[in-house]
Amino acid sequence: MTILSRIASRPKTLSIGGLVLLVGLLAAGILLTRRAALAAPEQPIPFSHAIHDQAGVQCLFCHPGPLRSDAAAIPSVQKCAGCHRTIAVDRPAVQELMAYWEAQAPIPWAPVSRMADFVYFSHQPHLGAGLNCETCHGEVGSMSVLRPVNAMDMGWCLACHLEQPAQKVARLTDCIACHK
């Protein structure tokens, strides 16, 4: 008999201790998953949004996508190199960046804000509705290591969609608004 079937064929009654253990395990699982989801992923280059914000670079300078497209997108290596050929060339992180450019290789960034594949999300209408980047992505300008601040799950989307003007709520909470 294997372990799996041995576990499964234990006595049918669940003791109080067992119930507490199960609930505890579930709660711990949920909390840990959430923590992992909101952790800052490791990046190939120690890139700091804070430094760029202090230098007065606007979000849309590097990520112009939301104005016209679904995706914000990560800037091309060419765009990074455009400035860093001359700016802060003595910093180790910038030298790492320029090594990618010289090798003409893409930088393998780890995504921080990621929407599930089955969600049809577009940045453009959100910007059109007057939202700032910070509303969803948090105070990115003060983060030296970028981490997600919202889990970007369905409850979080709906919490905001339900607060919209009454005539828009029906449309914004329709299933096919996001799940096409």
Add this chain to the structure above:
Amino acid sequence: MASNLSRRQFFKAAAGLGVATGFSPTVRRVLLEPFVRPPEQELPGKATWYASTCRQCPAGCGIIVRVINGRARKIEGNPDHPLNRGKLCARGQAGLQVLYNPDRLHNAVRQTGGRNSRSFEAIAWSEALTQLSQAIEQIGDRSRIAFLAGLIPDHLHALATRLLEAIGAPPPVVFDLHTALEGRALAAGMAQSWFGARQLPLYDIANTEVILSFGANFLETWMSPVSQSVDYGVMRQGRLAGRGFLAQFEPRLSPTAAVADEWIPVRPGSEAAIALALGRIIVEENLGRVGSHRDHAHLYRDVSVEAMAESADLPSEQLRRLARTFAEAGRSVAVPGGYLGGLSNGLQAMDAVMALNVIMRRIGQEGGVFIPHDVPAPRFLNPVLPSPFSEVTDLIERMRSGQVDLLLICGTNPVYELPPSSGFLDGLQSVPLVVSFSPFVDETAVWSDAVLPDHTYLEGWGHQVVSPGADRPAVSSQQPVVRPLYDTRSTADVLLALASRMGGMAAEALPWPDEVAYLEESSAELHGSSISLYDARTPAGFWSRWRQFGGWWSEKPIREEPEPSGIPEASLGAGTAVFSGSSEAYPYILLLYPSSALSDGRGANQPWLQEAPDAITTARWNSWVELNPTTAAALGVTDNQLVRVLSPHGELQAPAVVHPGIRPDCVAIPLGQGHQDFGRFAAGRGAQGMSLLGESAVEGQTRLMWGATRVRIEPLSEIKPLARLESLDGEGRESLR
């Protein structure tokens, strides 16, 4: 374990495991790789659709390709294109796996350890071009240069022809197995003799009521399957006089035969007799509403219905019924398939089938036979057709006798496609310099000195006159949908670069800086045409619309109505079907057919196509031998049992598929597998049926006779289960596997 674990226990255990999974950190497997240099106008997250042409088979369907972040993601049919009208087959869909194939060559290579050593060394393009142009210049007698091509894009064929002419070399020889199995060259020859036009006949399937198809697999691989499938749908939906009727004469239950109203499993070689018998009945009984048959009676002077029915092993009553169905329909058409071309009396069969259309006055009539209308510009006249097979055998003969010093091979894989008995490989070894332009290391590239890889079709330019299939003159254009992934180079550009290096006549004949300049100039020839779908004020604007639409076609349908000017004077004959091998030693007739997914083998390196189940047997990823249950019982062979198939010329081993969709005196093997090279998905899988053919299939023939060989079967003890989607449970019921 599975036996003592109940459903309830399973759910409990699964729930426990689910909780345990909650403890593990979320693994971030996804990486976001930005562009190094973004393409101009590229907007991340927004799809761009490019119109181009599918090159997975020679039909020339229009495609649109969805490109996101500079990467091709999905291929669809071009809804504006008059041929496929927005539809696309599985082979077209799989085109992405040509582009992203892991076994593509990344740069030009030469073989350092000699041919067949498979030790390739990268070579710079400039050096490759210098060496090639020097090699050409060193050959004093330019007739010793040969160019062997498959059905390559029209512009490449035109440029190659111009270059060869300028340097005094013979024109390209066009051969590939797919077009040979379709009988393209033979169909054009038939139209030449009956209508005086060397064009591929167009059968108006959509507007007909009754189709008699003689081995024409028009829903699978023959000619333009997507367009014909759309037309077949129209015909079946009964827009005319109720649901159309299809009778398929074929020894094997092909997918086309499977959807037919009547499948008549004829004995191979008796198709001519059947068509003649049908014609004789129509003439004799004066069937149909076309008035007198007196003008055509002489065609059947020497035909006896009873004798023909006997030789075809069919009751004459059945033939009389079919003749009445065919003749009494308002619109009917008889279609000679490519399968006939593999038989020794195939040409007689094709003529006998075409004669049915002639006696019923179906030529140039709605629902009958047409030929394509010319594209009204000089560069698009005379679309490329495969060369007569005698040119291929002639080339092999010249190679073997040392009369060829340089062989350039492009868009075809003759070492794999031709039967070993053709002597092509021997010939190749007598040629001092062989250069392949294949993007993959296929069997022919292995026997080449250098491979100068072309782009794949989603990265390349081109155009192709659509023939046959569309109801109007059409040119399908090809443009890159992504930047070339590797350091490959378009073969047309290689030829232009060679011409400019060689100077003189060659440079004069090919003055264009690159193929795009040539293509733009070609498109300008159609600028201002009065029948055009679109117009533009300037040639540059026209070129831009050309790429936007994916080619050029006329606004309204226009077909050529041919004149049956070449009706034979004498009575038609059925000929005799001759098979290699005695019927005592080799009791079964071998039927080789192109796989609907892999075609002649060109699709074997695409896993989606390997995975696509055959429509009848649902087998995949391998070769198999189709046997009738009666035959299998007599031989003592069960399903999936390995058998050895022996012909007088070769042998192969493959598992058996026992099913009733084949005549008991025949054995069918799909083509497409049995590659030795051509990448990880193709190599070392299945067997190549062409290896069973002997010299009689090749030598002294004006065509490749792949249907005229007998085989015998030797059961082996091993059971080798095929990967199948479903199979028959022995009592005719389907069971999922």
